[in-house]
Amino acid sequence: MLPVTRASNAPTMQGTGDTTQAADTGAARRPMNARGLYALTGPQPRPEPGRTPLRGDLAHIALAGRYFVPHYAVPQPRTVMPGGARLMAGTGEGADELCTLIEGESFEVLEVSGGWAWGCLSLEGPVGYIRVDRLEQLP
Secondary structure (H helix, E strand, O other): OOOEEEOOOOOOOOOOOEOOEOOOOOOEOOOEEOOEOOOOOOOOOOOOOOOOOEOOOEEEHHHEOOEOOOEEEOOEEEEEOOOOEEEEOOOOOOOOEEEEEOOOOEEEEEEEEOOEEEEEOOOOOOEEEEEHHHEEEOO
16 A cells, blocks of 8 residues: 545645744745635646646645645655566556556556556656556665
8 A cells, every 4th residue: 555645725726925934843834825825716727648647536745735636645666677568548458558668767656556556757757557567666
């Protein structure tokens, strides 16, 4: 099971306003404005499919604060095994192959289900599914 962080109040917009110091910890607080922590000014443009590790139910932890989803996952790096691995758009029989990953490449796993790992090469993509048996743990 991969660690998952639940969203409590994750917004879809960046905050605006002044940054203040937290009295109890000395750490900088998040920007505040008159309406609260963030200004929600409307829908955000959808990222290009296959380029951002974002689904309706799950996103890469680095996207917290930029996109609202119920869960955020900390990536678990895995190495592509000898012979490479096909990165697929989905897990079904008719899923398109997005690209082939070469042996030794690092793949950031965000979810494992039914023998498939969903994740990305980096925050910029590509994003897709790989058979779990084509990945090994990093030492």
